[in-house]
Amino acid sequence: MLSYYKEIIYYVFKLVGDKESAKDITQETYAKVIELDPNQEINRSFLYKVARNLVIDESRKSKKITHLEYEEEIYCIPKDEQPDEIVLQTNQYENLLKIIDTLPSRSKEAFLLHSIDGYSRKEIATMMGISVGAVEKHIIRATKKLQEKITQNREKNER
Numbered sequence: 001m002l003s004y005y006k007e008i009i010y011y012v013f014k015l016v017g018d019k020e021s022a023k024d025i026t027q028e029t030y031a032k033v034i035e036l037d038p039n040q041e042i043n044r045s046f047l048y049k050v051a052r053n054l055v056i057d058e059s060r061k062s063k064k065i066t067h068l069e070y071e072e073e074i075y076c077i078p079k080d081e082q083p084d085e086i087v088l089q090t091n092q093y094e095n096l097l098k099i100i101d102t103l104p105s106r107s108k109e110a111f112l113l114h115s116i117d118g119y120s121r122k123e124i125a126t127m128m129g130i131s132v133g134a135v136e137k138h139i140i141r142a143t144k145k146l147q148e149k150i151t152q153n154r155e156k157n158e159r
Contacts, residue, residue, distance in 0.1 A: 004044050005030070008051050015055045025054050099149040103142050110135050111142035 008029060013022035029051040033042045100108060109128065113119045114135075121139070125132045 004047055007044075008047055011048060012051050012055060015052070016058070021058070025051060025058060028054055095153065096146075096150075099146055099153075100142075102149070103145055106130075107138040107142040107145070110138035111146075114139050 005026065009022050009026045012025045012029075013019055016022055016025065029047060032050055032054070033047060036042075100112070103111065106128070110124055113124045113127065114121065119127070121132050121135045124135045128135065
């Protein structure tokens, strides 16, 4: 959680334009987040949201912050680098790994060698000591199983 400290200070500084206020708000951000649950690992996007809310609260309380400058073109980071998106991608990746772990061992091995490591079906057949046709069947089975599990997880999360 502390690894994001400088990043949060910079973010708050861009919003308020005052280094000391940015430090104070960042400290208050961490205090609030730790106060919620000191034992839980807090994600980056949550820190950003708390910091933004504190900046808004601070601007309402004191007229020290006259305006919040936000020029989207200048300060907006690409979607794949936004904290919410990073957390979402990380969660999706972790869920995919969990699903892959449920595959039968031979199908899992063939799928990972092909999809992740980039080996050809022929190379995998040689490595696993099976025919190219068997490798193809393992990869197809693994892919179908992954699609089924992902669809089930999506449906479960939508409920």
